[in-house]
Amino acid sequence: MLGVNTVIAISLCYVAILFMVAFLAERRATRGNATWLHSPLIYTLSLSIYCTAWTFYGAVGYAARSGLEFVTIYLGPTLMMIGWWWILRKLVRIGRAQRITSIADLVSSRFGKSTSLGVIVTVISVVAATPYIALQLQSVTLSFAVFAQSDGQLWQDADLNATAMWVAVGLFVFTVIFGTRNLDANERHHGIVMAIAVEAVVKLIALLAVGVFVVWGVAGGPAEMMTRIDNSDVVLWDQNGGRWVSLLFLSGAALLCLPRMFQVLVVENADERHLAIASWAFPTYLLLMSLFVVPIAVVGLDLLPAGSNPDLFVLTVPLQEGKQGLAMLSFLGGFSSATSMVMVATIALATMVSNHIVVPMWLSMRPSQQAVMSGDIRHVILLARRLSIAGVLFLGLVYYRVSGGGTALAAIGLVSFSGAVQILPAMLGGVFWRGASRLGAAAGLLTGLAFWLWTLFLPSFGAESLIGQTVMEQGPYGLSWLRPQAMFGIVGLDPLVHGLLWSMLLNAGMFILVSLVTFPTPLERLQGAQFVNVFEHSAAAPAWTTAAAGAEDLLIMAQRIMGSEQAQAIFEREAARQGKNGFLPEVTPNFVELLERELAGSVGAATAHAMVGQLIGGSGVSVEDLIAVADEAAQILEYSNRLEAKSSEQEQTARALRDANDKLTALSIQKDAFLSQISHELRTPMTSIRSFSDILRDGDIPLSDQKRYSGIIHDEAIRLTGLLDDLLDLSVLENGQVMLHVNTGNLGVLIERAIGAASGLEDTLEIVCAPELAQMTVTTDLDRLVQVFINLIANARKYCDAEHQRLKISVLVREGTYLIDFVDNGSGIAIENQQLIFEKFSRVADGSKAGGAGLGLAICREIMRRLGGDITYLPGQYGTAFRVTLPK
């Protein structure tokens, strides 16, 4: 026989093993090689905390009492999981984007980071979880009692209470050690998660083992089992449709709303892809957990004496058959179910209590600036979490003592579920409906809470304990329409369906109605847009418009919450992003937003917002910002703007392509023209050279003519060479291959050089130089510059058609450039030709007068552009005028 002491010893060993597992996981995680801790398998197994001791023990009792109705508790979550694309994916994405720490944080953050909503949701969650935690304590205690009974002792209430207390103390120690290690709720609790995963496997194996034993060991095979089920007294299918549908809804909604499920599903989710795998793996787990429930119930009813508690068949059937080891395994399964649930539930609840109740209270008790600048907030928060864990466990114990531990497990579980799902309208409304408002959410939540307390929670303590029999039957003060199980005079409904129906209906109704008639604050609308459109809005709009706080103050505050290392890392990263050294970045609204979100990961959105607000001092988001970032119209506008930008971009590209094509065509035409020009230019001197050399070759010419002809040949050859030199020069300049020899020289001297070089024998040109020229120096390629000057002076000599040729050279200094003007007293150049003169081979005057091939000005322009200046025709000067611009 397994004595109680043996059972206690074995469970202590089991706890020690779990402790080791958690410790090792924690250590590996801190060493950084924890990738396998982020696997979808661990994620799925951690979801198994949905299957608590209620499931482990209670499902069999449930099946023995109500047949197949128990599967609804698993089918609801199954439907929710296979529909993950609808809701869960969005919740997980929001959880990550907004750094959500708990379900209270989700609701509070969505509705304008409201502290009061956080408090309401926290209160609902704690009250709803209390019966559930009591249930776990009760089941562990009862299972100890079973072993005591088989050992020949009959436990009294005192023994049960003492056991419950010791279990609670043990759970408290374990949870505090591994659950309040780090402050950031978004950082995974590796130790706890690993311990839960191990427990998930243990409870599955235990239940399957009992099931296999029952089907093959007791009944003798599946076929025999089916006959047994057929012949048993258990009525499997006698379902009340209302209850069936209500329970499917209730359990599905509970998967989202239970704080512990939200913790493992959303907060501890490391990767969205894990959801895809969990969407079928978790339902599979649930299926396996419920596969043998009916056989165990049927066999239990057959084997055990009438009146035995069906809730404990998982334990008592193996004991009855003398399978001590199996009974012990089954005990460990139940123990695992209870402990893992309590650990996660208390962590989730403690996070909510500390972030939404304790810390805001602590902050409000201090003067505003001092609160965030002094005092060790980290210690306050951690202490608050530890005390909250103790408080939640204590409440569970109280409920256990008050309720007397006698009620059927399933009934308590359902009461707890229906309390938690009161959060559903606010949560789903907040995530899918932008019109949902803070006041609407508060009204709905409070209405739901009130109706749930009255119709389900208070009656759950039993008829005579909190609500008297007369009130149950006739209503308070004789108001019969307020009877807890027949509200508004509607009788005959199942109490659970009744309570759930009224609380959810009025909850959702108030939520929608009040949301419709109230007007949300700017921050609410901003958050609403970010939540509802989480898949479209990746970039958050900053909720702060003014950023008056010093970076140093913000750093001090952040260090107090996140610890100095993490805070400094954030500040340093931001400073580096802004291109600054050190730890103090520019305090931009975007940075404040980022910092607030990081802080929210530790203390929740509402508290983080309040703390940042105290430092920033400025107003939060304004209506104008809101119109810009969150208004529907703005969004549509933005989208169409984006489209427009895209199409105009394409248009630009098309235009650029068209331009390029035109240019290429023009270039090709130019090239043809250039070739024909150049052949013409080369051909003319060549023709005369050829004809004169023909004459010379024939002989018979007088010496004087010989001399004249060879003179012509010589001149033409020189002209050709000059032309080819010019061409070469131009091509070098145009290709940018020219080497510049930069020197400093005096402008006046340079002009003198040019005049000297350009003067002919019979000089008719009078040149007037401005005296300022002699005082100016330039730093450039002087030879090239002189080449330009020579060209301009020579042009004036060649083309000036005035009787008395005169060229005026003047200089101006404007904005760091020299403007050197060459103005003659000729008749100037017609407007239509002014642009043309700089083109190659362009000659405005008739060719006979000009000696060149029309390359001079083209070369000048190329040179000046190489020198960083330009040469332009200067109109309106009563003569031909050129302006040379040159950087100083």
Add this chain to the structure above:
Amino acid sequence: MSNGLKSKIFLEQAGYRQRRLRDALRFWPIFGCILLVIPLLWASEPADHALDTNALIYIFGVWVLLIAVTAIMARRLRVDDAPDPDFKP
């Protein structure tokens, strides 16, 4: 040239398949709900044991079907951070 065209068409098809798969993912739980309330329509007399085993087999059968189809869809689905391509604001 033809190769590039082919691969482009193939990509388009793959994207189309993904979008329809997401539609299937959306429809599937609705289907599941309907399948799971169908037994309520069965005529039931108290203590009708033939119905009992039928219901047991039916419920667990639907359950297995739901899981299997979800698993197949999950395997084929590409979950990435890209926004829903069907989204039109």
